[in-house]
Amino acid sequence: MTDPAYFERMYARSDDPWGFDDHFYERRKRELTVAALPRARFVSALELGSSTGALTEQLLARVDRIHCVELHPRGVEIARRRLVADSDRVRFEVADLITWTPGETYDLVVASEVLYYLDAEPLARALGWIRDQHLAGATVVAVDWRHPVDEHRWSGDEIHRRLTEVLSTASGGYRDTDVTIEIFEPAGVESVAVRDGLAPSATDGPSGE
Numbered sequence: 001m002t003d004p005a006y007f008e009r010m011y012a013r014s015d016d017p018w019g020f021d022d023h024f025y026e027r028r029k030r031e032l033t034v035a036a037l038p039r040a041r042f043v044s045a046l047e048l049g050s051s052t053g054a055l056t057e058q059l060l061a062r063v064d065r066i067h068c069v070e071l072h073p074r075g076v077e078i079a080r081r082r083l084v085a086d087s088d089r090v091r092f093e094v095a096d097l098i099t100w101t102p103g104e105t106y107d108l109v110v111a112s113e114v115l116y117y118l119d120a121e122p123l124a125r126a127l128g129w130i131r132d133q134h135l136a137g138a139t140v141v142a143v144d145w146r147h148p149v150d151e152h153r154w155s156g157d158e159i160h161r162r163l164t165e166v167l168s169t170a171s172g173g174y175r176d177t178d179v180t181i182e183i184f185e186p187a188g189v190e191s192v193a194v195r196d197g198l199a200p201s202a203t204d205g206p207s208g209e
């Protein structure tokens, strides 16, 4: 795992350690992530490494309830303040993904810029339960920085390669030089346009039949 002292230093330095509120890059990344969600509403979401709640705040526009799991208590404290108006819809948990396991199922799992901090064994364990959530019907959204960072155990692209291995090919996403965003829909789920009645289903016969 990335040395916990790294996160201590980051949260000691600032209430916005990665500049989520200041950088245009970060705002745009969150807008792209939320725009790519393939459903108008989700009932129950899980957000991993939720930090100061900047992404949580935007996800709340599209989800009824969200469970935030974050390693650092300071991140949770800042997020609680940010989201005080929605406190009845957000559950915060200070926990380490090295050992944490979900006790319920969600219809959305969001892992934004967090899986690359995990060593091989905890990463494999997390990918295992993410796969179980996906098989039970969760849409999985992964977002990762693509430039090298000393504290990251894996590149963003390697995380997405592993997700593809356990979840199968992403159904959509966005990628540029800086960031990759991928959406993994559960097997058999039709596209947004098909579900919206704008395009024929793959299971429909030829038109006119």
Ligand SMILES: C[S@@+](CC[C@H](N)C(=O)[O-])C[C@H]1O[C@@H](n2cnc3c(N)ncnc32)[C@H](O)[C@@H]1O
Pocket (backbone or CB within 6 Å): 007, 018, 020, 048, 049, 050, 051, 052, 054, 055, 069, 070, 071, 072, 075, 095, 096, 097, 098, 111, 112, 113, 114, 117, 143
């Ligand atoms: C770079 S921030 C990403 C924040 C947010 N997900 C986003 O994309 O805007 C990474 C966050 O993951 C948390 N984190 C890192 N390792 C973790 C672990 N093993 N368990 C839980 N949270 C972790 C850090 O404390 C930090 O708040």
